[in-house]
Amino acid sequence: MTKLVTFIAVLVAMASVMFLSQYKSLPVNNDKFSFEEAKAAYIAEQERRERLEEARLARLNPPEEQDFIVVEELPLVDLNTAQLVKGHELYQRCIVCHGRQGEGRLSQNSPAIGGQYDWYILSSLQDMKEGRRVNALMNPYLRNLDNDDFVALADYLSRLPWRGAQR
Numbered sequence: 001m002t003k004l005v006t007f008i009a010v011l012v013a014m015a016s017v018m019f020l021s022q023y024k025s026l027p028v029n030n031d032k033f034s035f036e037e038a039k040a041a042y043i044a045e046q047e048r049r050e051r052l053e054e055a056r057l058a059r060l061n062p063p064e065e066q067d068f069i070v071v072e073e074l075p076l077v078d079l080n081t082a083q084l085v086k087g088h089e090l091y092q093r094c095i096v097c098h099g100r101q102g103e104g105r106l107s108q109n110s111p112a113i114g115g116q117y118d119w120y121i122l123s124s125l126q127d128m129k130e131g132r133r134v135n136a137l138m139n140p141y142l143r144n145l146d147n148d149d150f151v152a153l154a155d156y157l158s159r160l161p162w163r164g165a166q167r
């Protein structure tokens with residue numbers, strides 16, 4: 001019995017020596033693992049996932065449709081007096097027909113008024129308001145304006161670049 005136990009013990013010892021010697025002979029190569037590379041790969045993967053997630057969210061919640069575009073435009077005239085500021089503001093309602101720079105619109109049959117003499121613009125507006133000059137198209141736009149508004153409009157308009165009488 002003791003012999004058998006000794007025999008088994010010797011067998012186990014030999015087996016483990018064989019195993020251990022084989023284990024030792026395995027090439028050890030730690031160079032293959034570069035911490036920096038692994039870190040960079042991990043970060044790149046994180047970023048890729050974030051981008052995918054953003055794209056997914058963007059598809060789920062498309063931005064609300066805007067029915068207007070806000071365009072910041074520099075004023076054409078140096079608005080350095082209160083009257084010019086007022087004239088510029090009042091003129092916004094005239095742009096549909098006379099154009100942003102007062103260049104006139106053929107489609108509206110409306111003449112160029114940017115750069116026109118201020119006295120001419122003023123007297124035209126007064127004449128229209130008081131019915132001496134009939135302009136059925138424009139009349140509704142003048143109804144709520146008074147003489148001070150006309151003066152401000154004429155001041156502003158006369159400073160715009162004159163494009164000639166063509167529309």
Ligand code: HEC
Pocket residue numbers: 090091093094095096097098108109110111112113120121122124125134135137138141142153
């Ligand atoms: C609905 C279009 C329309 C709008 C808005 C409009 N106009 Fe006019 N305007 C015209 C038309 C058309 C004429 C030419 C009518 C005519 O010959 O009698 C005209 C003529 C004028 C004239 C005379 C030009 C000239 O050479 O005799 C002046 C000044 C003028 N508009 C200023 C304005 C101002 C200031 C506003 C804003 C408060 C304005 N208009 C808004 C259509 C418009």
